[in-house]
Amino acid sequence: MNTLLRIDSSLRIKDSYSRRMGDYFVKQWILKHPEGSVIERDTARKMTPHLTQQTFDAFSNENLYTEDLLLSDKLIDELYKSCEILITCPMYNYGIPSSLKAYFDLVIRTKKTFTYDHGIKGLLSDKKAHIISVMGGVHSLPGGMNPLEIHLTSILNHLGITDISYFPLEGTATSDQILKKTELIEASIFKYLN
Template sequence: MTQILSIAASLHSDSAQSSQLAERFIEQWQRSHGSATVVSRDLATDPVPHLTAERFAAFATPAAERSPEQAADVAESDALIAELQASDVLVLALPMYNFGIPSTLKAYFDHVARAGITFRYTEQGPEGLLTGKRAFVLATRGGRYAGTERDTQTRYVQDFLGFLGIDEVSFVYAEGLAMGPDHRAKALQDAEQTIAQLAA
């Protein structure tokens, strides 16, 4: 059975527009593709600690030499990675904060990028080890930035996921949500149409 990993990055949790769009995407995906196991991770209610020198050192320490504290730090990272490894589809609810991704999502990314586990270095360069997966990003913005130099999110998320081996990444944009009710309604309508196309 297909497993979907749903990650909500908004500080507003389930009430965020990005989270609601992600939920509708999953509902339509299941209608089109059959039932799937859904694993949900809400970075607002269950945040991942930001990376520290101590945590980074724990990742690099051989398992037999880790202190109990280091073992606990690595176990947290291992659990996040296991969710990714077991999932076929990643659904990411992504608001834009100050032209970038939420810091909680960056912390999550820092914990799942582990050399030798989710990627490795070769003579030809880095190679992602999480292949064979698809990712769908539900991106919400107060203004309109897609296709402009201020959209730092799209390229960053594509590059990061590609680094891990997830090359098939589709974006659904709902932009102009803070530009008045007409802009908001049109943006959400367009996003719903794109969701219907991608989920089918």
């Protein structure tokens, strides 16, 4: 059975472009995979705790324990249960939301999601990922990627995920064009999933 893990990170619950695009993606994904299931992980609604020294130490010491270590194990289990991962990510102060960074700090773990016996090798290479990035301005760099996509791609590659699709929504601060821009992204998602 196909399973999609959806990871949201927008502080906005209402009027969030990333959540809206994520809803559209999930709706189309379910139409394509009617027997599939969706795991929802929202790093903002239930704030993901930031990594502490105690939890970091517990990653490599079986005699140590923190509640965040249990959360880390749960988040990693969700990744392994999924076939595909959808990340919806707005830009805050030129970067990914801190709650999304905190999420990745808890799932990037030696011998759990990557190894480095003979160089770094991600253990999630059988997964597909989809990134919906949303920015108020236009931030695409030469080559077409924006800073959010570059950052998230680096993290996903570290985990072994290289099959990644991108759906950037830029210039949301320009309200006179936003309807047309969201329609274009929805059309892109529809074409990708159909």
